[in-house]
Amino acid sequence: MIVSDLWRYPVKSLRGEPLREAEVRPWGISGDRRWMVVDPSGEKLWAGEHHDMVTVSAARTGQGLRLRAGGRPDLHVDEPVDGPPVEVRLRGVGHAVSAGDPADAWLSEALGRRVRLVWLADPARRPMSEAHGGRPGDVLSFADAAPLLLATLPSLRQLDDWIAQNGGGAPLEMSRFRPNLVIDGDLPPFAEDTWNEVQAGEVRFRFAEHCDRCAVTTLDPATGRSGKEPIRTLARHRRWDGQVWFGIRVVPLNEGTITVGDPVRAEGTRSSR
CATH class of the missing domain: 2.40.33.20 (PK beta-barrel domain-like)
Structure with missing residues (x-):
């Protein structure tokens, strides 16, 4: 084998990268699922309900992220180490770090709904x-x-x-x-x-x-x-x-x-x- x-x-829930x-x-492949899309209340968006999420691709670039969707300019997002905390309604998390207004606006337009992008700074804290x-x-x-x-x-x-x-x-x-x-x-x-x-x-x-x-x-x-x-x-x-x-x-x-x-x-x- x-x-x-x-x-x-x-x-x-976005498209991955080979x-x-x-x-x-300990928490998985380095860089895997360190970011998440949430609605304004902090609830996660899930591709099973929002099918267009799988058409938006995300790839790591050094210490950041490249977002890509058909017909739109790519967006590079740096890890928001000093970003403000955002309430996240996901078991064992409580809060994550905001990726900032440009990332929120880009994803909101790509997905056709108001969303936020958040980053999990320390995955070792989620049991x-x-x-x-x-x-x-x-x-x-x-x-x-x-x-x-x-x-x-x-x-x-x-x-x-x-x-x-x-x-x-x-x-x-x-x-x-x-x-x-x-x-x-x-x-x-x-x-x-x-x-x-x-x-x-x-x-x-x-x-x-x-x-x-x-x-x-x-x-x-x-x-x-x-x-x-x-x-x-x-x-x-x-x-x-x-x-x-x-x-x-x-x-x-x-x-x-x-x-x-x-x-x-x-x-x-x-x-x-």
Whole structure:
């Protein structure tokens, strides 16, 4: 098995960026989900409700951020180390740092609604919930549940086959599932369900929980248009506890570097669902 792809999502719910190499910290890939879009009351904006968010791309540039959307000039945003605090209604956060009026105005025009961009200066202060497999000392950024999401290409190929058998269309892009770490190799579909620990490059991870999937996976990453897949097919083949499942959430056990092409070793000691 090898690392086939690495992804970082600098701004929660915006389009991410592929990486050749990633530095992993206790809260996830360096620079992943350190920024978030909120409404004027501090509630997070979510691509499952605001589909056009996936058409706006965000990429790290040194100590800042580059925002890009079709038909608009790019915007560079520096990390707002001295910005004013903004109330944020997200578990374990309470407040974040305002990115400033230019960033707010650019995103508000791009998304067609009044929003603010905020930055999490210290991701080590947000504890990971025990309900999602967190243990004392585990931390995460603005990510929903765990520091990283892991998925495998054999599982995606199996899902594509199921969709094709049901008269579906073209194969799905893995980017719909917004993974950080994608693995390929000679392994059966959904082998990751049973993994207890994974070594990728210099970093070892432990399993936190299976990943339940939401409406964001039904969005075309290029256009933001929604459809029925993959939720419809996952509901036929991968449904339990009232949810549908694809990928696993993992927690790093050490810091280090992962590069595309690195070997991967996994230990499976749990039963598959």
